[in-house]
Amino acid sequence: MADGVSVLLVEDEESFVEALCIGLRREGFKVTVAREGVEAVELFDREQPDLVLLDLWLPKKSGIDVCREIRARSSVPIIIVSARSSETDMVVGLEIGADDYVTKPFAMRELVARIRAVLRRSRNTGLPVAGAGALESEGLVLDLERHELRKEGEVVSLTLKEWELLELLMANAGRVLTRETLVSRVWGAGYPAESKSLDVHVKRLRSKIEDDPSRPTRIVTIRGLGYKFAGSS
Secondary structure, three states: OOOOOEEEEEOOOHHHHHHHHHHHHHOOOEEEEEOOHHHHHHHHHHHOOOEEEEOOOOOOOOHHHHHHHHHHHOOOOEEEEEOOOOHHHHHHHHHOOOOEEEEOOOOHHHHHHHHHHHHHHHHOOOOOOOOOOEEEEOOEEEEOOOOEEEEOOEEEOOOHHHHHHHHHHHHOOOOOEEHHHHHHHHHOOOOOOOOOHHHHHHHHHHHHHOOOOOOOOOEEEEOOOEEEEOOOO
């Protein structure tokens, strides 16, 4: 899978850059390095990488701002690689559009596994679909062929994981999906079901598809179990 896959590594700690470049290139990835935030955005626009590895502590422009700028123009997978390990930092990273969050220090094998998992999901979600080309519910259309979400005719931008989660929920409209099922299908087996990642992504989806996100009627919480998509299909 790694052959020909381009990675933009955004990191200013030279020893970490060197180790990551050696490890990633050994796995067959093509690596481009940006050592500060402004350069990262410029290189992203020029190189159009398949995936971004992004530190949060950066000169000139913060990793958070870099993530926001990239996400505003692209759904390319973004993995935050940071020494910040608090739950708050992780939640912020996911809220601004990152697909995964890896805390330093980590094993190279773990990072490569996370990269491959994100790339697999970006190329083929493997989720169940109902109907030939779209999932629909009360003004909401998830066009599976165009990979496009429309609400009342207006295109709504989704990150990769937001798409996967919404597709899974809409394909199983009316059914309660447990946290374990949702996390396993979207983040992969072995990802902790109690992780805040699921709740953060549900919150982001609600902000985009609900008429009143504070009183959701489409993605409904089933206390003690998980979530279900309640819209009619």
